[in-house]
Amino acid sequence: MKKVKTLLMTAIVVVMTFAPIVSAGAYSIDTTYNRMRSTQRTTNNYIILHETGGVAPAINNAQYFNREWRNAGAYSSHVVGDGGDVYQISPEGYVQWGAGSYANARSPVQIELARTNDKATFEKDYKAYINLARDKAKKYNIPLTLDSAGRGIKSHLWVSNNIWGDHTDPYGYLAEHGISKADLAQDLRTGLDSSDDVDAEPESPAPGSTAPEPDPDSDDYQNTSGSYTFQHTTKIRNSLGTSGGYTGINYDAGQSVNYDRVYKNVNGYDWLSYISYGGQRRYVAMTNSSNSGNGGQSQSGSYTFQNTTKIRNGLGTSAPYSGRNYSAGQTVHYDRVYRNVNGYDWLSYISYSGQRRYVAMTNGGGGQTASTQQNQSGAYTFRNTTRIRNGVGVNAGYTGRNYQPGQTVYYDRIHRNVNGYDWLSYVSYNGQRHYVAMTN
Numbered sequence: 001m002k003k004v005k006t007l008l009m010t011a012i013v014v015v016m017t018f019a020p021i022v023s024a025g026a027y028s029i030d031t032t033y034n035r036m037r038s039t040q041r042t043t044n045n046y047i048i049l050h051e052t053g054g055v056a057p058a059i060n061n062a063q064y065f066n067r068e069w070r071n072a073g074a075y076s077s078h079v080v081g082d083g084g085d086v087y088q089i090s091p092e093g094y095v096q097w098g099a100g101s102y103a104n105a106r107s108p109v110q111i112e113l114a115r116t117n118d119k120a121t122f123e124k125d126y127k128a129y130i131n132l133a134r135d136k137a138k139k140y141n142i143p144l145t146l147d148s149a150g151r152g153i154k155s156h157l158w159v160s161n162n163i164w165g166d167h168t169d170p171y172g173y174l175a176e177h178g179i180s181k182a183d184l185a186q187d188l189r190t191g192l193d194s195s196d197d198v199d200a201e202p203e204s205p206a207p208g209s210t211a212p213e214p215d216p217d218s219d220d221y222q223n224t225s226g227s228y229t230f231q232h233t234t235k236i237r238n239s240l241g242t243s244g245g246y247t248g249i250n251y252d253a254g255q256s257v258n259y260d261r262v263y264k265n266v267n268g269y270d271w272l273s274y275i276s277y278g279g280q281r282r283y284v285a286m287t288n289s290s291n292s293g294n295g296g297q298s299q300s301g302s303y304t305f306q307n308t309t310k311i312r313n314g315l316g317t318s319a320p321y322s323g324r325n326y327s328a329g330q331t332v333h334y335d336r337v338y339r340n341v342n343g344y345d346w347l348s349y350i351s352y353s354g355q356r357r358y359v360a361m362t363n364g365g366g367g368q369t370a371s372t373q374q375n376q377s378g379a380y381t382f383r384n385t386t387r388i389r390n391g392v393g394v395n396a397g398y399t400g401r402n403y404q405p406g407q408t409v410y411y412d413r414i415h416r417n418v419n420g421y422d423w424l425s426y427v428s429y430n431g432q433r434h435y436v437a438m439t440n
Contacts, residue, residue: 045106051170058114062087081114084124178233182242
């Protein structure tokens with residue numbers, strides 16, 4: 001949620017020594033600013049996640065909402081920040097003004113994450129943000145799923161894409177601290193407990209350590225040794241992939257890892273693996289913009305966008321956003337192509353100002369499907385609610401219908417690795433070809 005924060009940036013706040021505190025697990029809720037602002041009850045469909053849009057203490061934001069909520073036309077139930085503190089602004093279960101009237105009426109809790117530039121503060125804030133969202137979802141029997149169809153925990157971006165609005169939070173801010181959407185989804189599913197050592201230094205691999213035998217379900221790797229220096233904060237995991245257990249430890253930008261294995265193209269990344277000093281095998285994604293040594297292909301052409309697409313100053317979804325977009329119907333003339341970086345193919349060109357720019361191929365086909373299609377038949381039973389689309393890829397048109405857990409699709413085609421998923425395709429009863437991601 002973007003707010004006017006001019007006063008917040010400069011305000012000097014003295015915290016009340018005897019502010020009322022409600023203990024809740026690993027965090028405490030300060031109810032000093034909790035006021036009844038609406039008498040309209042909500043239904044229990046969503047928990048909505050926001051971030052405040054400007055660097056300022058959480059208590060400043062809490063005071064701002066308390067003071068200016070009528071004039072600003074915005075407030076949520078909770079603000080998280082200041083090293084893991086939680087400030088309650090409005091009673092749960094009553095309408096808050098955070099995401100438009102439709103979503104507001106269906107969201108008993110909406111949570112703001114205050115921005116900070118301090119790494120240690122962010123890690124404490126993020127832990128409280130995750131655990132507060134999980135606790136409130138459990139309280140209101142809301143699924144611990146992120147941005148999926150139906151009830152669940154939703155980002156403000158999901159609300160914009162599916163209901164109303166133009167906000168994209170909280171993903172941009174989280175990405176600045178090395179948290180991807182996949183990380184957020186995983187953490188919401190599993191939680192972050194007090195044993196997560198957020199201040200620990202990354203473990204370095206023991207030089208010359210002998211790797212144990214590969215796990216039977218993850219033996220598709222290369223015995224390749226080398227050193228890799230990170231350009232972004234990157235999570236260290238106990239197993240392979242974005243859903244692999246998070247150790248609570250990161251590599252920071254500028255730090256290096258000495259690895260002995262490389263896994264290619266798992267969840268849209270190449271992965272490095274090594275043995276830590278403690279004897280444990282660890283896994284890290286190659287998150288640098290150059291992503292896995294992808295130097296691009298010298299290839300020229302033109303590409304017309306079907307969706308609004310961000311123009312970036314570097315390669316990949318974590319690269320800085322230029323602040324400008326290509327809109328649907330506009331065309332880019334490119335001179336380079338980068339294949340399969342963060343689940344997309346990317347085009348690059350020199351702008352009028354002489355800067356090299358990068359855009360993802362976000363059309364439903366993405367220019368990727370012809371080479372990935374396989375004529376293969378079978379049956380697939382879903383474990384998660386999954387959208388049915390009119391084209392292949394996460395940006396293809398949504399039919400408005402879903403497969404539910406336990407339902408089965410009978411397919412005649414498979415499209416491999418489009419936007420980070422394999423996709424099944426079939427012809428529906430009305431003769432239309434439809435597409436579903438393999439989300440199990």
